[in-house]
Amino acid sequence: MAVLVALGAFLMTLAGGWTAQRVTDRRHLVLGLAGGLMLGVVGLDLLPEALRTAGGEVFGVPAALLLFVAGFLLAHLVERLLAARQAAHGGEECAGRAPEVGLTAAAAMVGHSAMDGVAIGAAFQVGGGMGLAVALAVVAHDFADGFNTYTITSLYGNARRKAITMLFADAAAPVAGATSTLFLTIPVHLLGGYLGLFGGVLLYLAAAEILPEAHHEHPARSTLLFTVGGAAFIWLVVGLAGTG
Template sequence: MAVFVALGAFLMTLFGGWTAQRVTDRRHLVLGLAGGLMLGVVGLDLLPEALHAAGEEFLGVPRALLLFVGGFLVAHLVERLLAVRQAAHGGDPHDPAGPGHTHGHGPGTDGRVPQVGLTAASAMVGHSLMDGVALGAAFQVGGGMGTAVALAVIAHDFADGFNTYTITSLYGNDRRRAVAMLVADALAPVLGAASTLLFTLPEELLGGYLGFFGGVLLYLAAAEILPEAHHDHPARSTLLCTVLGVGFIWLVVGVAG
């Protein structure tokens, strides 16, 4: 049953990615919505679940929050290290624009590092895999629990697909790579649900992972996605899309709860 439900998550993820592709002429609205969805997922879904699953304290601080901060710092360090590495190479010396020029493969990607986008998208794939694991585990507990988790997973996998395609493209990766990461993200919950037929993931390990991943997502939303959304179009409509993104996740979490 869990694997069958995960196929719904597969379709919703692809639909989210397709939506992100079709609105390229309103890129600032796409990024504003993506940032809101990511903030909502982190604050209203990932962190509460992480604190519940791995709420033990270490030196007075819940382990999930320590890993959350660690995820934020790791995302920041990875981006800075990759940016410094690219700057040290000076770009393409044969480029007519000069040695320091960088090429983007999408709008607004000048100076961005494609590897950061691929790393972030890979983290999204890992999160979707854990969604599938959580879905399978919930159905092992009971049908009611499985239905509630299925609703949450299927609904917010639209946001996962939307964000996976947007993040990959934002950092200068071409459409082929963005679609490849989107397909990987769509397949991940199916594989995760199927894996629960073979093993059970310890609750504390799952909570720690969710906390760490929440920190990574928060960094990407606050330091990259939202500033990029408002860079060329500091419009009220962009802010409204961000608020709507958060509100959508709040609605999903409320209905599933």
């Protein structure tokens, strides 16, 4: 059952990526929506779950929050290092976004999607009701994952072929994750720590890259509405999953 549900996540991820490709003439709206979806996933889904499952404190601070900050700083450090290397080899005109950052971020999203599949499998091991609730959240927000994976990969200057490759990898990841639960179990506290770290990376990309780019050339009210709508959509998904 868990693998069948993960196939639904596969299709939703592809649908999200397809949507991101089809609206290139409204790029500022695409980026605004992606930023809102990422903000919603981090603040309303990843971070709360990390705080519930990571457990323990380090010098009075929850371990999940420390890893969240570490993820934010790690994303910033990686981007600066890659941008500096690109500028050194290509001059000032190449000192923009490094394609490696986009691929790295997309790879992290693939890893997150695999953990989504693991979450589905683990929830079904607990019970059918729990499995369906988790499946609802995963399948719905995998549309956002696909949308964001394609958008992030493309935003950093990668070719369309690479963006599509990362999209398909992201779509297949939940199926692989759900299948893996037939053979192994990941400790809950490790999963919580990973969610905190990944949440920090996503927040950096949304706040420092995606949203500024969305408003750079088109500081329109519609862009802001799409951002708010993206965050509200994730709130709806989380709320429906919580009442399931």
